[in-house]
Amino acid sequence: MAGINLDDTVMTTRLDAVVNWARKNSLWPLPFGTACCAIEFMSMMASRYDFSRFGAEALRFSPRQSDMLLVLGTITNKQAPILRQVYAQMAEPKWVVSVGVCASSGGMYRTYATLQGIDRVVPVDVYVPGCPPRPESIIFGAMQLQKKIEKETLQGRREHIEQFYASMDRQEQLQLERGLTNHQVVREMVLAAGQNGEQKIW
Ligand code: SF4
Secondary structure, eight states, X not given: OTTOOHHHHOOOOOHHHHHHHHXXXXXXXXXXXXXXXXXXXXXXXXXXXXXXXXXXXXXXXXXXXXXXXXXXXXXXXXXXXXXXXXXXXXXXXXXXXXXXXXXXXXXXXXXTTBOSOGGGTSOOSEEEOSSSXXXXXXXXXHHHHHHHHHHSOHHHHHHHHHHHHHHHHHHHHHHHXXXXXXXXXXXXHHHHHHHTTOOOOO
């Protein structure tokens, strides 16, 4: 048609880019709060910091309705299989933010009872340092996650999650074979991974 400049009327993009744009601006957080870091999260969700500015105000305590897992506090070895189960039950695609030194590395709790970093049992996307991190730091972490989502491919995220499901299958199989409890199996998997120099079981 004469007189119509296609550059003014047609926009081209990639599917990954447009889907990721929607994903990064509609994150639904699930707080897995076990200690003091969860208090900072409460502040972040309230009016002063207003996390809803990022499209993430739909706070859910049901894994089925969430896609951003925020781990806020110390995680013990006994809690590790529960954390894995919560992550497994979340809607896909999904992301994990480790908030504070306790979740990221065990923090000052260098003890046999504390998990020395949640990335040993679930795939972490962003680590927020601090003890406790201020609400601004957690918001910065969420913004880093948005940047990460912007750059990733749909296929890459799918494979990332499938790798975790494969480790859940291994966990169930081991449990059947050995007749151990959930947390005993996860503990054994973490110890075996440590001996192989891998640390992570997923
Ligand atoms: S990192 Fe500090 S503030 Fe956060 S849970 Fe651990 S001890 Fe508490």
